[in-house]
Amino acid sequence: TSPYSFQGLGREGLNYLVQAAKEQDLLCVTEVIDAPSLELVVDEIDIIQIGARNMQNFELLKMAGKINKPIILKRGLSATIEEWLLAAEYILSAGNPQVILCERGIRTYEPSTRNTLDLSAVGVAKELSHLPVIVDPSHAAGRRDLIASLSKAAIACGADGLLIEMHPNPAEAVSDGAQSLHPEQFIQLAGELGVVAESVKRIFACGETKDEESLESLRNQIDDIDQTIIECLAARMQIVKKVADQKRLDRVKDTAREREVLQRLINLGNELELPSELVKKIYPVIFEVAVQFQIKRKLVKEKDLDLSLISHLGSK
Incomplete structure (x- = not known):
């Protein structure tokens, strides 16, 4: 000045x-x-x-x-x-x-x-x-x-x-x-x-972000992201339930659809600098759990339906 x-x-x-x-x-x-x-x-x-x-x-x-x-x-x-x-x-x-x-x-x-x-x-x-x-x-x-x-x-x-x-x-x-x-x-x-x-x-x-406080903050960030991942997986499984109700038991697993989704996610991962091996390991597990969940749900529903029919016939 x-x-x-x-x-x-x-x-x-x-x-x-x-x-x-x-x-x-x-x-x-x-x-x-x-x-x-x-x-x-x-x-x-x-x-x-x-x-x-x-x-x-x-x-x-x-x-x-x-x-x-x-x-x-x-x-x-x-x-x-x-x-x-x-x-x-x-x-x-x-x-x-x-x-x-x-x-x-x-x-x-x-x-x-x-x-x-x-x-x-x-x-x-x-x-x-x-x-x-x-x-x-x-x-x-x-x-x-x-x-x-x-x-x-x-x-x-x-x-x-x-x-x-x-x-x-x-x-x-x-x-x-x-x-x-x-x-x-x-x-x-x-x-x-x-x-x-x-x-x-x-x-x-x-x-530098190597001190304890910064490390703790970064860990808190990771914890928040992990919580979001679990919440997203839970939301995905809720939709899987609805999908199961609309599929026949012999058509629960759709291999072509899984391949298509996996490739799309690998491409997205590449854009976000995420290793493709990580996506390849995680998503087949998610797919398999979803399929097993759908099969179990279909079997339980069919069993309940059979019991309902037997009960109905017995009442006659």
Whole structure:
């Protein structure tokens, strides 16, 4: 904002950023402000960020639309959601579909925080577009004491990610120190966000997903899917009952139909990157169980019918 504040290190800073990302096996993100800065970073940075003050820099947006890299587009200081989405359209229409919207707070009359975080924009933007929406609570609050609560609220209301500032010694930071978390605060917040995400049936991944909490979340996901599979099999068997009632006993097994269904499911599995061997092993078992179930049901029904006839004849 001010020409007298820290302006970055240019090429030297880019080298540090790329080296750090490489050493930690992380993606590298940086902001561009014009054509020269875009040209400087485009071959070395994984994700390009366009800041709030450049949201309506249409020539820059068009240039960003011609590169094959994800673009984080921050909402302008006083931009409406419609203006924000139309700015994204400049990138999309130029040929780059990899746009990530970022809500970072808007300018209001409230002086208590740096900006006012508009969390309603998350839901509206996701409803009006197919684009992922992330939230920057650091720039919204401008105060580290509010970042945790705003981050939790963002995850709960559907944000797809967060931008959170952290510094080993915020008091000595050359910019944004007041809104930067200490490393231990960030670690604690990451754990708390996982709990919030799980409470609203979402998964929060912070860095590697090999820690116990993330593993537990993944296992919960698998449990939910397994339950769905069992429920679907039960629903299938209910339909099998109805099919059994419409078949003759000598026509319960339809080999041609089984072959046709199996091939269709193998093709579908291939499209979904599911090993064909898995489908070939599972479905013949399902078919056989269904056939045996139908035969048993038919025999029981015929036995009941015979007993009913005997009872009827006996009564005469």
